[in-house]
Amino acid sequence: MEMLGTARSIQAVQPAPGRAVTEAQVDELSRRNFLDHIPLSNATNIVPFVLIAICSAYLPDWRLIASLLGLNVLVLVVMYRVSRMLQAEHEESRAGLLWRVYEGLAFVSGLLWAGKMYPVVATLGRDIASMFVCVVIIVSIAVTSMVVASQWRTFLCFLAGVMLCLVPQTVSHIAIIGPVPLLATLGLAxxxxxxxxxxxRQNRLMIRTQLEKQQLADDLAHALAVAEYLASRDSLTDLYNRRAFVEVANRIGNDAGAAPLSLIIVDLDHFKRINDEFGHGIGDSVLKMTAQLISNTVGPFDVVGRGDGAVARWGGEEFIVLLRNCPLDTAAALAERLRVGLTCLRGMDWPDGLVVSGSFGVARWHSGADLNLGIGQADAAMYQAKNGGRNRVCVYQEDAVAVAVALG
Structure with a gap:
């Protein structure tokens, strides 16, 4: 939640310049999506494994096919474990090493897929079971290639393993199966x-569109946040403006419960004289430095404020502070700190002899009472400070005022 006691700099919420989606971003999301879908991809191998196992039961070399199936399952399990490690790994160098391990396992998986063709290649055309196993293997290789296509190096490693094992088989059995399977194998790659x-390409296009939509949504949310921020801020001091302060103060009052609330109003002394003698540029500088002093004093690291209140430019040279969970005497002490700090302010562009002071009014605000009542009491105390000679802190005492009214 935004700290209420001090305004953020407008620069912190300026809209970021338009950013084009980079290839690195597409690569990163593509890898993430690929790793997320590996369990589902591995599940697609169950059906071909079962079909090959059933058909191999009718073949003479069923033990060899069973061994290759077992090795293939083991490799897929290891690949799954590596993929989980990749998901949890944040160090770039280690992630790169794990990807190389995964690509090496993809190569071995390709070898094993093509290796399962070896026990049946000699009986192709004579045994329906052998033909069915061959079709299942080729289809599975094609499906696996499509699954890993988004990760180009992984796909090439898998395909290299397939071709390295499949081409020699068709060449060595060309006298039995003829040249057509060899041509089909060479055309497979x-x-x-x-x-x-x-x-x-389709995958990367979809990812790029997804990233652009997300970026557009982020930019829109950022622009709305900037607009909301600027609408609640005083353009010169970057503090809350009057309307925003009232909204925030009422919200704090509603949430305060029994916690004490205090209000401080400060009016810079003889500010019109500063503008008349030194110019409005110096006057603006005085207002900005005063706002910065108040914000820093009532900031998140302050023992009193803890960032638990609101600060606003209330009028031309008037500022208002609301403090939550702050008794009246503590608020008066804070106002005195502000008064002393104000007299010590020096701007680099200020002329010699320019000393700034302020008159402070402090009042208690009961959360159940109208905010305007509390502000009016702090304002009355501030005018008491003005009438008492300025550059001082006055505290509104409810009992004393009640007596004065009664006597009047």
Whole structure:
């Protein structure tokens, strides 16, 4: 929540310049999405594994296929563990090492997928089970290629493993199966590469659109925050303006409960003379430095304020402070600190001999009472300070005023 006791600088909420979505951002979100969907991707392997296991039961080399299936499952489990480590890793160098490990495992997975073709390649065309296993393997390789297409290096590693194992098999069995499977195998790589490129482009386009929409939403939210901020601020001092102070003060009063509330009003002494003698530029500088002094004194590190109140420019040279959980005597002590600090202010552009002072009025505000009543009492005390010679702190005493009214 925004600290109520001191205004932030307008520069802190200036709209950021328009930023184009970078390739690095697309890469990062693509990797994140890929890692998030690995459990689902691994689940798609269950069906082909089961189909291959069932069909291999009717083949002479079923033990070899079963061993390759087991190794493939083990590799996928290790890949899953590495992917979880990648999700939790924030150090760039270690993440890069884990990605290389994952890509190496993808290469091994490609070898194992193509390796399962070895026990059936010699019986293709003569055994329906062998033909079915071959079709399942090729389809699974294509599906896996599409799944990993968004991560280009991973896809290339997987495809390299597939081709490194598949091409020698078709070459060594060309006398049995003929040249057509070899031509199909050689055409598999460019076909999968073309498909992967198309999927990768589509994936990155979707991610870029997603990032641009998110950025647009963030920029809109930022612009609304800036507009709301500027609407509640005094343009010169960056403190709350009068309207915003009333809103914030009423909110604080409603939430205060039994906690004591105090109001301080300060009016700079002879401010018109400062403008007349030294110019409005110096006058503006005095107002800004006064606002900064009050904000710093009632800031989040202050023992009294704890950032638990509101500060506003109330009028031309008037400022108002609301303090929550602050008894009247503590507020008076804080006002005295402000009074002393005000007389010590010196601006770099101020002429010699310019000393600023202020008259302070302090009053208690009961949270159940009207805010204007509390402000009026602090204002009365401030005028008492003015009439008493200025550059002083006066505290509104409710009992004393009641007696004075009664006597009058």
């Amino acid at each position: 460019p076909a999968l590469i073309s498909l992967a490129i198309a999927i990768r």
